[in-house]
Amino acid sequence: MVKKIKIIIAGGAGFVGSSLALYLNKKINNSQVYIVDNLIRKGSELNLSRIENNNIEFIRADLSNPQSFKSLPKADIFIDAASNPSILAGINSSTVDLINNNLITTLHSLEWCAENQSKLIFLSSNRIYPFDRLNNINFIEKDTRFSWLESLKIKGLSKNGISEELPIEGIRSFYGASKLASENFIKEYGYFKNLNFVINRFGIIGGPWQMGKFDQGILAYWIAAYIYNFPLKYIGYGGSGKQVRDILHVNDVCNLIFLQIMNWEKINFNTYNIGGGYNNSISLFELNSFIQEEIGIKKNIGKDLNKRDADIPIYYTDNSKIKEVIDWHPKFSLRETIHDTSKWVYDNKELLSIIFLT
């Protein structure tokens, strides 16, 4: 009999976690997928309905509590996608809550993985890079977006975007700090407790089933604002909306993690920047016209001149390192991500009103 590959996804009722659960369950024939979640994120309970009837087991548990790990089955792979992913979390709300859901959850996961010889896949963030460092990179203002000066010679920055070489000394937000602290402990566990791991530092992820809110999940939130007609604002940078990010389709995240599981020896003990890259980069101003074109509704965007905490003018990902190792690169275009997300909101307009209108 072929041995089943057992996969636990912490935060498995979330946007990325639930997408991963369905994808891996389908793609790896002999797999058994378990999702663990405390449903603290509003809307995660809706994701559970996607999971039903797929032979995926849901365990409701708060992983910041070490006792919760007693209810987990042994597993070959443990994917840590549990966190509060808001960059603003902990700034005007409890920092301890953020640390519990992010760092403490990861620490207990590490202890469990080391004990059970589970391989760890950690979903980190580009927010581990300090915002003051990113703010200090010179850029110019073009018609619809900010753009880094081409002549710059900065370690970790090239025309492809930000690579893993960008120095990490500086201030980054409590969210970024919780992720970086988790990364540091993961590496210590790798060294001292033989933990097998991979760390993926993601840029913005988008796609269906993201329960977007004003401070996290921007693509779904902006699209929902058009469909439900609630107000949007360009924040900071003179209200120009020219700040730039790259957006990666959640299906590309799923494909990446599948490839990493299948090519473990190549990626073990490594850290990768993962994102949409330059081709999938967009300013808010440009996003506005893309969404208008996709769903055919015009919308006026307000302005708030006050800069948002921890904001940065430009970020897009240099994916060269992961491309080199397992030939992964984003397959979905930004237009496809916008299309899929818009279709999902339209198709579920009534169900999602409790997320986007309350």
Ligand SMILES: NC(=O)c1ccc[n+]([C@@H]2O[C@H](COP(=O)([O-])OP(=O)(O)OC[C@H]3O[C@@H](n4cnc5c(N)ncnc54)[C@H](O)[C@@H]3O)[C@@H](O)[C@H]2O)c1
């Ligand atoms: N979505 C993005 O754009 C993005 C970008 C970079 C990194 N990430 C990282 O990817 C991961 C997944 O993000 P997401 O967008 O799916 O977020 P999400 O909020 O949709 O999902 C996170 C899930 O974790 C659960 N959770 C939180 N604390 C928990 C705890 N103590 N115990 C058990 N479950 C808990 C939540 O209920 C939620 O369902 C996160 O670690 C996030 O930091 C996401």
